[in-house]
Amino acid sequence: MQRETIFAPASGSGKAAISIVRISGPKTRFVLETIAGSLPKPRQATLRIIKGSDGPIDRALIVWFPAPHSFTGEDCAECHLHGSLAVVRSLLSCLSGFDDCRLAQPGEFARRAFEHGKMDLSTIEGLADLIDSETERQRKQALRQMEGGLSYRVSEWRQSLLSAMALVESDIDFSDEGDIEPETARHAQRFIAGLITDIEGVLAKAHQGQRLREGIVLIVAGPPNAGKSTLVNALANRDIAIVSSIAGTTRDLIEVPLDLDGLPVVLIDTAGLRDSTDEIESQGIAKARQRVAQADLGLWLMPPGFNEQPPIGPDWIRIRTKADLGLTDHENLAISVLTGAGMDGLRDRLKTEIEQRLGSGDALITRERQKQALTRALLSLIQARKGLDQGRDTELIAEDLRLAARYFGEIIGVVGVEAMLDTLFAQFCIGK
Ligand SMILES: Nc1nc2c(ncn2[C@@H]2O[C@H](COP(=O)(O)OP(=O)(O)OP(=O)(O)O)[C@@H](O)[C@H]2O)c(=O)[nH]1
Ligand SMILES: [Mg+2]
Numbered sequence: 378m379q380r381e382t383i384f385a386p387a388s389g390s391g392k393a394a395i396s397i398v399r400i401s402g403p404k405t406r407f408v409l410e411t412i413a414g415s416l417p418k419p420r421q422a423t424l425r426i427i428k429g430s431d432g433p434i435d436r437a438l439i440v441w442f443p444a445p446h447s448f449t450g451e452d453c454a455e456c457h458l459h460g461s462l463a464v465v466r467s468l469l470s471c472l473s474g475f476d477d478c479r480l481a482q483p484g485e486f487a488r489r490a491f492e493h494g495k496m497d498l499s500t501i502e503g504l505a506d507l508i509d510s511e512t513e514r515q516r517k518q519a520l521r522q523m524e525g526g527l528s529y530r531v532s533e534w535r536q537s538l539l540s541a542m543a544l545v546e547s548d549i550d551f552s553d554e555g556d557i558e559p560e561t562a563r564h565a566q567r568f569i570a571g572l573i574t575d576i577e578g579v580l581a582k583a584h585q586g587q588r589l590r591e592g593i594v595l596i597v598a599g600p601p602n603a604g605k606s607t608l609v610n611a612l613a614n615r616d617i618a619i620v621s622s623i624a625g626t627t628r629d630l631i632e633v634p635l636d637l638d639g640l641p642v643v644l645i646d647t648a649g650l651r652d653s654t655d656e657i658e659s660q661g662i663a664k665a666r667q668r669v670a671q672a673d674l675g676l677w678l679m680p681p682g683f684n685e686q687p688p689i690g691p692d693w694i695r696i697r698t699k700a701d702l703g704l705t706d707h708e709n710l711a712i713s714v715l716t717g718a719g720m721d722g723l724r725d726r727l728k729t730e731i732e733q734r735l736g737s738g739d740a741l742i743t744r745e746r747q748k749q750a751l752t753r754a755l756l757s758l759i760q761a762r763k764g765l766d767q768g769r770d771t772e773l774i775a776e777d778l779r780l781a782a783r784y785f786g787e788i789i790g791v792v793g794v795e796a797m798l799d800t801l802f803a804q805f806c807i808g809k
Pocket of ligand 2: 605606620626649
């Protein structure tokens, strides 16, 4: 059965100067010939009148990308239309009139690119992150991944692994008793030791990569009326949380994604911590305590006269609030949102602390999935190294190495990833 041809708007919805509709699949050539009169030269923007069944739709730039030199690896085309809702709608309905042509599902173009070997899995994850990126640091990390930073390292590792496997397996073939020759073992040891060191280095930075992708979780906590919501609003530069002089104003967790000078932060306002008999407030306090335990960094807000220590959780920056009231001390950073005193100092301190947790920004691993596969590969390699050290049966060592190869394959999506593909591609919008 011939594969369906898919189409979708590839640019944002709404009025704009230009809207792009993308088409991919075996019918693309026929569709173009029909709606544009004839096939334009490959990869050259060509101005044409696009015609539907009841007359012209728009005058548009058309680009024809014959397979395999296209984003998806199939015959592909882009129509750059005038950015009007009616024009786009009219072209989409014209395209659905062709046999075997239908609107694409979210991420379906990317999925076809993956299936045709145009992009591997970690590259596509980079693309998804690039589209989602909100800060400069996130954009750079995503771009590096999309350009194949992780794929490149993994393919280097696979090469080394293949060399080690070849050594070990040649011994299985030639030796009678299954014992590995000392010379061969030493050789294989060298490859494996190199791999282990490399992977441990990359994994050590994985946490930073994930934090950069997801944002550093910064939680604001303290007793009721400490000025938590006031500070959250000031850091976010807008009124997100209700502020009042009544203790127990904030009850739910309020999360705000924040771009702190290019650093991605998820700022969380919480209910003031105290023993409460109010049922709703108590639930809020329980939620706050839970979230405190998972945060990367915390601001512990102490109003004048309050001296309790923060709960066990993240690293805390202790802050004396309402400094304008004149009750500060020498130990803690003092701020007044009212007068702005101490706020620059707090922002600088925050930036330093966050920078530290994000590292230099050159992490290769940015997702839990990648981390897990790489950790499993590492464990298999460590197992293989132990086997070689102890002169274990070569067949067992070879099996550990095969497992490691399999886990490498998972990172770039060569094996065992069917289950997660649907989830990944569904993250994209339609038209990607
Ligand atoms: N003088 C002075 N008052 C402040 C300052 N910051 C906040 N306040 C006041 O302190 C009161 C409590 O502020 P909130 O921000 O609602 O305190 P909160 O910690 O969020 O309180 P809950 O949500 O009830 O836990 C309000 O009346 C604020 O106007 C400050 O820097 N100086
Ligand atoms: Mg509050």
